[in-house]
Amino acid sequence: MTKYDDASWHTGGDFPEEIPGKNGATHTGMFLNWCISHNLHSAELQEDHENEIESLKRRDITGAEFVMEALDGKFSESDLNDFGNAFAKDYYVDETDFADKFSSFATDYINIFDSIAEESDFEYETFYHIEDNYENYDVMKQVIDHRFEEWKEYKNLN
Numbered sequence: 120m121t122k123y124d125d126a127s128w129h130t131g132g133d134f135p136e137e138i139p140g141k142n143g144a145t146h147t148g149m150f151l152n153w154c155i156s157h158n159l160h161s162a163e164l165q166e167d168h169e170n171e172i173e174s175l176k177r178r179d180i181t182g183a184e185f186v187m188e189a190l191d192g193k194f195s196e197s198d199l200n201d202f203g204n205a206f207a208k209d210y211y212v213d214e215t216d217f218a219d220k221f222s223s224f225a226t227d228y229i230n231i232f233d234s235i236a237e238e239s240d241f242e243y244e245t246f247y248h249i250e251d252n253y254e255n256y257d258v259m260k261q262v263i264d265h266r267f268e269e270w271k272e273y274k275n276l277n
Contacts, residue, residue, distance in 0.1 A: 123211055126192030141183045145251040146228050147194045148182025149259045159203030183251040221269050227262045
């Protein structure tokens, strides 16, 4: 089984001490939140975490909080259905043919938030300083929506 991401991969070593550990899952949470909102999550995830998924859909919790609390910081292929995994394997995973032609999730994530910061004459100290909130999720959601449409065209699914 493929593990796409794990907050522990991010929170060790040079992880900034002044920010919460859940920020190691902010990016993962945004992607998984998008997948859940598009019904790309697995039946197993729905069954095991129905209450948490409902909280996520109501925006009572963020995607990072969901990943940390419900999934112990881990995001794997068992969390998505077949269609969700097909998309994640092309877009969330780095260095794929799709990412080479269009972009990867991590590249989009960094680029969009760096652009927004630059417009405000600001610079994020690290990738992990991007705030885990719905304002940022809504920005990233638009990017993922666009990439998902490109991906469906790329896969001739339209």
